[in-house]
Amino acid sequence: MKQSVTVNEPKDLKAGVALKAFFSKLKIKPPKFEVKTILRKVVVPIVSILLFIGLWHMGSKALFNVEANYKIEKALTDQGQAAADATKACIASGDLSCQPNTLPSPSQVWASFNTLLADHKTISADKLAFKEKTAALNEKRIAAGKEPITYTGRPSFVDQIGTSLKTVFAGFLLALVIAVPIGIIIGLSETLRSSFNWLIQIFKPVSPVVWLLLVFMIVKTMTKDSNSDSAFIISFISVGLCAMWATLVNTAMGVATVDKDYINVAKVLKLGALQKVFKVILPSSLPLIFTGLRITLSVAWMVLIAIELLAQSPGLGSFVWEEFQNGANDSNSKIIVAMFLIGIIGFLLDRIMLVVQNAVSFNKNASA
Amino acid sequence: MAYLELKNVCKTYGTGEQATQVLSDINLTIGEGEFVAIVGFTGSGKTTLVNLINGLLKPTSGEVLFKGKPVVDTSHERGVIFQNYSLLPWLSVGQNVAMAVKEAFPKDSKKAQKERVAAYVEMVGLSPAINKRPKELSGGMRQRVAVARALSMNPEMIIMDEPLGALDALTRGNLQDEILNIWSKDKRTALLITNDVDEGIYMADRIIPLRPGPNATLGPEFKIDIERPRDKTELNDNPTYKKTRNAIIEYLMGIGEERKAEAKKVYELPDLSPKSFVA
Incomplete structure (x- = not known):
């Protein structure tokens, strides 16, 4: 995205003159509009x-x-x-x-947004006060070998966004760690490709909800004895499993369709098997791998909301669901606020991936 | 003993009924230090022939012998310059050459490798562009990188598969001279595949036409008895040049005619005349 500045008549406006001076100071040609x-x-x-x-x-x-x-x-x-x-x-x-309960108007949504921000300020202040109050006590408890007291109050809206981002990144990393190596291995061998194909084709269209249930079955048993945060584990694994398919398929395709000329070069230079993979095959399939990763991240963000909603993991998804169940006067407008934020964050994530993609790959043609 | 020898080489693609024999009964001997050009129409199987010699392909039957030993795999002894440059687009000019140097001289110190890369990039006149990506270079410059990469491995034989095919006439002429210059320094054995008769005559000691495929075979060879170094402008007035050139072109045209004659099928038209509705 190009940054654009609107200057209609730079000669007459003070701001325009200032802007011109600014550009000449930087020794950059002012962009022409x-x-x-x-x-x-x-x-x-x-x-x-x-x-x-x-x-x-x-x-x-x-x-x-x-x-x-x-x-x-x-x-x-x-x-x-x-x-x-x-x-x-x-x-x-x-x-x-x-008041009738229906689609909130833009002004109501804006008001709710401000309410949520104010709420966040209150909660963070509360949290800070709690931390200060318990700091001395916690030190003693830690010295005595006891667990410190933590703040257990309600998370604010911003905290929930943070949790959601944490979950989505954990899921994304999981997808990356699973899908890229498997994709490379599948891509290298046609036999493996045809033997894995049915699996990919069958599991790719499975709904996030079903994945969640599957993960729930396994994780529930595995975390029985530990007191770790199983809701978080379940949701990030489900997100990863739902979202990894795009990367898997794209990586396999990228590796399988490396330009034959490059393979010939590798042969003529007599590169070893590993070197061939790391110096020729991987770099040439990076653009496709990153396209896959970009899709994976946006899918991850999309399914995250549904998964959080079901897994009772704190985050934007459960925020939306709780507000819906809550049925207060401003619940509907809070849901709309969440909707916009989900959209904006998703958009920003995609932009970040695009920047990374352009930085890493050799053909700088990728665009929105 | 012949340096490179092809004995009754045949190459077939596909199996069963769909098999097409691209090359059949190829016999070729190249002596050490010789510069041989193979001239042929596009699609006559030139690239297949090159790949058989450099070891990317194996012959269906017959033998390819390099210094008396059969070719089973690619080797650093035979440097290849590909038709479409085949540079790795994510590496800079220097890195592309360095990749070859590292493979061919793995025991050299980092510094020696670096110097070698610099020397070969310098040789093709691309030192100012050493950090550029292939995309930022013109076609001629890219081909120079490919030449530097192939030569940096210090191959005993250099195989060129239509190296200048995609270049304009002027760049082509320049690069021909450069390649000849490099070749004349240490007289490596060279095999040039081309579709340009003039290029072959200008550069090679011998020209062998490849009759078009399927079932392509090599035609009779033409020796080029012109003193080196050859001068392009003077070449036009050289009677030997004219004679050889005409002979080769006549031969190739003859093949073309033959091919046309084979393809010709006579359709009998019915003897009808339009009916008149006027009278």
């Missing part, structure tokens, strides 16, 4: 975002009205005119106790 590019890269996206928010606002308003009318009518048929009037007045007054 054509009206068309600005239109396409800045104005059009902003307009489309505004349009989206506008549509969303109107849509949620319409849904609100439908829900409100239904509520009033129900009061009318069940309890009579007086109750209906009371309900109408209550809804109009904005009283939280009688």
